[in-house]
Amino acid sequence: xxxxxxxxxxxxxxxxxxxxxxxxxxxxxxxxxxxxxxxxxxxxxxxxxxxxxxxxxxxxxxxxxxxxxxxxxxxxxxxxxxxxxxxxxxxxxxxxxxxxxxxxxxxxxxxxxxxxxxxxxxxxxxxxxxxxxxxxxxxxxxxxxxxxxxxxxxxxxxxxxxxxxxxxxxxxxxxxxxxxxxxxxxxxxxxxxxxxxxxxxxxxxxxxxxxxxxxxxxxxxxxxxxxxxxxxxxxxxxxxxxxxxxxxxxxxxxxxxxxxxxxxxxxxxxxxxxxxxxxxxxxxxxxxxxxxxxxxxxxxxxxxxxxxxxxxxxxxxxxxxxxxxxxxxxxxxxxxxxxxxxxxxxxx
Amino acid sequence: xxxxxxxxxxxxxxxxxxxxxxxxxxxxxxxxxxxxxxxxxxxxxxxxxxxxxxxxxxxxxxxxxxxxxxxxxxxxxxxxxxxxxxxxxxxxxxxxxxxxxxxxxxxxxxxxxxxxxxxxxxxxxxxxxxxxxxxxxxxxxxxxxxxxxxxxxxxxxxxxxxxxxxxxxxxxxxxxxxxxxxxxxxxxxxxxxxxxxxxxxxxxxxxxxxxxxxxxxxxxxxxxxxxxxxxxxxxxxxxxxxxxxxxxxxxxxxxxxxxxxxxxxxxxxxxxxxxxxxxxxxxxxxxxxxxxxxxxxxxxxxxxxxxxxxxxxxxxxxxxxxxxxxxxxxxxxxxxxxxxxxxxxxxx
Numbered sequence: 001x002x003x004x005x006x007x008x009x010x011x012x013x014x015x016x017x018x019x020x021x022x023x024x025x026x027x028x029x030x031x032x033x034x035x036x037x038x039x040x041x042x043x044x045x046x047x048x049x050x051x052x053x054x055x056x057x058x059x060x061x062x063x064x065x066x067x068x069x070x071x072x073x074x075x076x077x078x079x080x081x082x083x084x085x086x087x088x089x090x091x092x093x094x095x096x097x098x099x100x101x102x103x104x105x106x107x108x109x110x111x112x113x114x115x116x117x118x119x120x121x122x123x124x125x126x127x128x129x130x131x132x133x134x135x136x137x138x139x140x141x142x143x144x145x146x147x148x149x150x151x152x153x154x155x156x157x158x159x160x161x162x163x164x165x166x167x168x169x170x171x172x173x174x175x176x177x178x179x180x181x182x183x184x185x186x187x188x189x190x191x192x193x194x195x196x197x198x199x200x201x202x203x204x205x206x207x208x209x210x211x212x213x214x215x216x217x218x219x220x221x222x223x224x225x226x227x228x229x230x231x232x233x234x235x236x237x238x239x240x241x242x243x244x245x246x247x248x249x250x251x252x253x254x255x256x257x258x259x260x261x262x263x264x265x266x267x268x269x270x271x272x273x274x275x276x277x278x279x280x281x282x283x284x285x286x287x288x289x290x291x292x293x294x295x296x297x298x299x300x301x302x303x304x305x306x307x308x309x310x311x312x313x314x315x316x317x318x319x320x321x322x323x324x325x326x327x328x329x330x331x332x333x334x335x336x337x338x339x340x341x342x343x344x345x346x347x348x
Numbered sequence: 349x350x351x352x353x354x355x356x357x358x359x360x361x362x363x364x365x366x367x368x369x370x371x372x373x374x375x376x377x378x379x380x381x382x383x384x385x386x387x388x389x390x391x392x393x394x395x396x397x398x399x400x401x402x403x404x405x406x407x408x409x410x411x412x413x414x415x416x417x418x419x420x421x422x423x424x425x426x427x428x429x430x431x432x433x434x435x436x437x438x439x440x441x442x443x444x445x446x447x448x449x450x451x452x453x454x455x456x457x458x459x460x461x462x463x464x465x466x467x468x469x470x471x472x473x474x475x476x477x478x479x480x481x482x483x484x485x486x487x488x489x490x491x492x493x494x495x496x497x498x499x500x501x502x503x504x505x506x507x508x509x510x511x512x513x514x515x516x517x518x519x520x521x522x523x524x525x526x527x528x529x530x531x532x533x534x535x536x537x538x539x540x541x542x543x544x545x546x547x548x549x550x551x552x553x554x555x556x557x558x559x560x561x562x563x564x565x566x567x568x569x570x571x572x573x574x575x576x577x578x579x580x581x582x583x584x585x586x587x588x589x590x591x592x593x594x595x596x597x598x599x600x601x602x603x604x605x606x607x608x609x610x611x612x613x614x615x616x617x618x619x620x621x622x623x624x625x626x627x628x629x630x631x632x633x634x635x636x637x638x639x640x641x642x643x644x645x646x647x648x649x650x651x652x653x654x655x656x657x658x659x660x661x662x663x664x665x666x667x668x669x670x671x672x673x674x675x676x677x678x679x680x681x682x683x684x685x686x687x688x689x690x691x692x693x694x695x696x
Contacts, residue, residue, distance in 0.1 A: 019690070025582025025628070026687030030591075050517050051443035051579060052413035054510060060408040065400035066452035066505055067488045095399035104414035106503045108456070140415045140503075144694060148498040155454045155488075157414055157505030162402060169398050231399060234373025243378075280373070339374030342367070346492060 008119040009035040018113040023143030032141060036119065040126045041105075041136040053138045055102060059161045063098035065089060066157040072346040074121065074151055077191050078206030081154055082124030084282060084348060087211045088233070089158040090132045094213035095229040095285065097168040097220055098160030100132065105139040105156055110149035121152060132211035134158070160213075164220050170247030172227040177288040177314040179252060180297055182215070183208065183305035184260040185237060189279035189344050190268045199271070201264050210283030215304050219287070224297045228288040233348055235339040236278040238324065240286060242338040246322035254312035254326045254336070277326070278339050280347045288314065356467040357383040366461040371491030380489065384467065388474045389453075389484040401486045403450060407509045411446035413437060414505040420694040422469065422499055425539050426554030429502055430472030432630060432696060435559045436581070437506040438480045442561035443577040443633065445516040445568055446508030448480065453487040453504055458497035469500055480559035482506070508561075512568050518595035520575040525636040525662040527600060528645055530563070531556065531653035532608040533585060537627035537692050538616045547619070549612050558631030563652050567635070572645045576636040581696055583687040584626040586672065588634060590686040594670035602660035602674045602684070625674070626687050628695045636662065 010032065021028040069085045079087075086103065093100040105125060109118065129136050166172075191207040193199070212231060220226060228248070230240045237259070245252050261269075261276045269276050289297050294310065301308035326336045358380065369376040417433045427435075434451065441448040453473060457466065477484050514520075539555040541547070560579065568574060576596070578588045585607070593600050609617075609624045617624050637645050642658065649656035674684045 020693045021690035023582075024687060024690040024693065025584075025587055026689065026691075027685075028689075029582075030686060051440040051577075052411040052446065052506070052508070054409065054411050054444050054446075054517075057405075057408040057410060060405040061402065062405060062507075063400040063402050064450060064452060064507060065486050066454045066503065068454040068456050068490045068503060070456060070490045070492050092399040096402050098400065098402075102412060104412060104505045106414045106416040106505075108416050108418060108501055138413050142416045142418045142501075142694075142696075144418050144498060144501075147495065150492060150496040153456055153490075153492075153501070155414065155416060155503035155505075157452045157454075157503075158400070159410075159412060159507065160400070169402075229399075234371075234377075236373075239373055337375075338378060339372060341374065341376075342369035342372040343374075345368045345372065346490075348490075 008116055009039065010115050012115055015115055017115060018109045018111060018118065018143055020111050020143050020145065023141050029141060036122055037139060040122050057161055059163060061162045063093045063096040063160040063162060065092040066155060067092060068153060068155040069348060070153050070346050071348055072150065073195055076195050076207060077204045079209035080121060080124050081152055082121040083128040084209055085154040085156045086125055086128035086132055087209055087282060088348060089156040090134055091212045091231045093158050093160035094216045095231055097164060097166055097216060097226060098162050099217055100134045100158055100160040100213050102159045103129065103134050103136045103156050105136050105154060107141045108149055108153040109143045110151055111143055111146045113151050132213065166226055168226050168229055170228055170244050173244060173248035173250055173288050173314055174227060175314055175316045176291060177227055178291055178294045178310055179312040180287040180289065180301060180308065181259065181311045182285050182301050182308050184262050184307050185281060185284065186261055186265045186269060186276040186279035188282040189347055190265050192347055193272060193344060194268065203264065205264055208281050208283035212283060212285055219297055219300050222296050222300060225290050225293045226287060229285055231285040232281040234280050236280055238277040238336045239338045241324045245324050249320040249322060251315050251317045251321060251323040252312055253315050254324060256326045256328050258309055259311055260307040260309065274343065277336060278343055280344060356464055358463050360463055363463055365463060366457045366459060366466065366491055368459050368491050368493060371489050377489060384470060385487060388470050405509055407511060409510045411441045411444040411508040411510060413440040414503060415440060416501060416503040417696060418501050418694050419696055420498065421543055424543050424555060425552045427557040428469060428472050429500055430469040431476040432557055433502040433504045434473055434476035434480055435557050435630060436696060437504040438482055439560045439579045441506050441508035442564045443579055445512060445514055445564060445574060446510050447565055448482045448506055448508040448561050450507045451482050451484045451504050453484050453502060455489045456497055456501040457491045458499050459491055459494045461499050480561065514574055516574050516577055518576055518592050521592060521596040521598055521636050521662055522575060523598065523662055523664045524639060525575055526639055526642045526658055527660040528635045528637065528649060528656065529607065529659045530633050530649050530656050532610050532655050533629060533632065534609055534613045534617060534624040534627035536630040537695055538613050540695055541620060541692060542616065551612065553612055556629055556631040560631060560633055567645055567648050570644050570648060573638050573641045574635060577633055579633040580629040582628050584628055586625040586684045587686045589672045593672050597668040597670060599663045599665045599669060599671045599673065600660055601663050602672060604674045604676050606657055607659055608655040608657065622691065625684060626691055628692060
């Protein structure tokens with residue numbers, strides 16, 4: 001494993017910045033791969049570097065996903081584009097109940113990017129992969145000319161294996177299912193916004209960016225019947241619930257008064273004019289479980305985050321309409337739609 | 349399947365260009381996914397849209413790879429960023445002897461991109477996937493602000509299955525292996541350069557961009573013993589051979605006089621000061637096979653491209669050095685190194 005206390009393995013006096021040739025398929029790209037990427041992402045996989053990597057999976061039922069990350073700024077309280085690129089893709093696999101195993105990483109670097117910045121991101125990718133227990137086994141590097149990118153964009157694709165027989169997807173949602181939320185809302189979006197706008201609070205608001213797979217697998221292993229899962233990223237809780245309600249053709253009744261939002265996040269939302277229901281998260285999910293699985297599910301979720309709670313239920317009212325209704329703090333009930341327009345560009 | 353004669357499914361009078369909100373996780377992104385991507389990439393996979401897609405593979409030995417595509421210009425004679433993004437990743441899987449099955453597609457779009465351009469690329473992605481017999485089963489869309497990208501960047505990751513017992517990789521290369529080349533060199537690089545520089549030739553030079561998996565699988569099925577394969581992209585033939593020579597610790601002796609280069613490509617290389625050995629290709633590969641497999645291999649390769657030929661051999665001389673020596677047209681022998689510096693930025 002890489003010693004992360006080491007400094008950048010590319011000599012910074014010689015190559016202080018990324019050049020176009022670092023993506024050109026020649027000597028400089030080879031140096032970057034062999035000196036920086038291979039040692040950092042060294043895995044137990046015996047397959048040597050090649051155009052594609054060969055692995056033997058323990059099962060043949062898999063989940064597959066991809067996400068690109070274009071977050072601005074690259075570093076923020078609680079994470080950076082590297083930790084986000086691992087956790088985001090790991091979490092998408094976890095939402096199918098898969099055990100994440102392997103990631104690919106594709107870099108699109110802008111000419112002139114400080115080499116030291118790339119190294120910090122690479123270290124974070126690997127540290128986060130270690131925590132999430134996934135291996136980065138294949139990758140690609142492209143460099144675009146100055147002014148045609150923005151520092152670093154990262155794509156990760158992931159493969160996970162499914163070792164149970166549950167179908168965790170919107171079509172498994174049933175009337176009477178209880179909707180659980182895994183923690184407080186809005187920290188990722190507000191953390192990014194605070195950095196961008198130079199907002200200062202009494203304490204720094206940190207992103208909730210975190211891997212969720214182990215929590216999900218713990219629930220499945222404990223016998224929780226999981227009908228559907230969705231992590232709350234762009235568009236926030238409101239958009240995620242609307243997607244599921246539409247796919248499943250059901251109505252979801254949510255109680256806004258129980259949804260945990262930290263006081264500083266709530267305050268920032270009021271200043272910025274945001275509704276926490278629409279603000280992005282990177283370490284939160286909703287789970288749809290039948291009533292007899294709620295107790296076990298909540299117990300496990302609360303061991304990870306004690307603010308996990310029941311936020312609502314699936315009802316038969318307005319069946320097939322795909323509605324989400326929210327009982328607000330003043331007792332009134334309103335329909336909550338998907339995010340309309342753009343709230344926070346480049347949040348992930 | 350999509351009817352590709354149809355016009356763009358997003359109303360162009362309403363949304364002539366990509367907006368930031370098309371990547372925001374809300375209604376516009378949903379419209380783009382449901383009206384454009386789902387119908388175009390409709391597959392036989394029964395799994396509904398979710399954070400990750402679940403598939404059952406016929407075997408558990410797989411190949412996995414990723415590439416990002418930042419080619420400029422987006423459209424060129426013989427292809428575009430969409431066909432390239434399918435063929436490039438399919439070919440990387442094929443180089444491990446895998447049968448490509450599934451692709452992910454991640455778009456990074458620049459605000460202001462004409463919607464019609466995106467639609468043309470999406471159609472090409474799907475048409476090329478049909479030809480290459482792979483399914484695009486998961487994806488992601490991000491939008492960056494104007495001036496922070498360059499129209500369209502695409503990442504594809506791919507999964508293929510390996511249904512044979514050959515280890516097709518540099519470590520299988522042996523002394524005495526014959527090196528075969530699957531066609532003429534340099535067309536992709538020169539096609540791109542001609543468009544960028546506004547060069548005009550008597551006939552248009554078209555990129556060699558093409559899927560290679562079926563040709564490779566045909567060779568394996570015919571009993572050809574394939575020791576190593578490498579497709580010739582950035583850095584060209586010279587860089588690919590150097591990578592293999594270094595990994596395998598062998599010397600490769602190449603005969604430049606037999607390497608097929610079309611006359612117009614050779615002429616363009618002379619004008620531009622390029623060596624065809626270093627120019628990028630997108631539908632060419634080298635195969636390392638033992639002498640008793642040469643006849644069958646060449647027969648199959650020539651049925652696809654009659655300019656396929658033997659270009660050299662693996663020797664024991666200078667063992668462990670990773671050298672590539674080339675006998676030139678004037679009879680002298682020289683060492684050919686990896687590409688140094690950057691020849692053609694953003695060629696793929």
